[in-house]
Amino acid sequence: MEKMEYRAIIKFLHLKGNTSTQVKAELDAVYGDSVPSFATVKKWVAEFKRGRTSLADDERWGRPTTATTTDNIEEIHQMIMDNRRIKIREIAETVGISKERVCHILTEELGMRKLTARWVPRLLTLDQKFE
Numbered sequence: 673m674e675k676m677e678y679r680a681i682i683k684f685l686h687l688k689g690n691t692s693t694q695v696k697a698e699l700d701a702v703y704g705d706s707v708p709s710f711a712t713v714k715k716w717v718a719e720f721k722r723g724r725t726s727l728a729d730d731e732r733w734g735r736p737t738t739a740t741t742t743d744n745i746e747e748i749h750q751m752i753m754d755n756r757r758i759k760i761r762e763i764a765e766t767v768g769i770s771k772e773r774v775c776h777i778l779t780e781e782l783g784m785r786k787l788t789a790r791w792v793p794r795l796l797t798l799d800q801k802f803e
Contacts, residue, residue, distance in 0.1 A: 673706065678707065682713055682720070686716075692710070695713050696710050739770065739773040740777060745781050747767055748778065751763055751767075752782070760775060
């Protein structure tokens with residue numbers, strides 16, 4: 673079950689007049705081990721007591737992740753296909769994102785790894801790797 677569904681049930685049980693302990697006990701009885709912890713239930717009951725109506729998470733501080741976009745992935749992929757010996761630093765400077773994001777895009781998004789100073793897809797055969 674998803675977080676929002678648990679929060680809806682917690683809100684419903686709180687509005688019925690149950691305490692945090694009673695809400696947690698009822699969740700445990702119905703859903704077993706997959707329920708949120710008592711601290712989470714207690715936190716949400718307190719939020720609903722203060723008048724909160726929304727079940728969604730609040731906005732978080734910090735910078736949103738905007739570097740891993742499809743445009744950046746395609747641009748990095750094209751740069752690698754044009755020059756397999758390109759350095760991560762050069763890619764980061766050209767695209768304008770951090771070296772860590774470039775590494776993430778190369779390894780996780782494009783499934784590549786460094787092999788003898790060249791970026792190659794992981795699933796190539798030995799003959800294809802040495803071409």
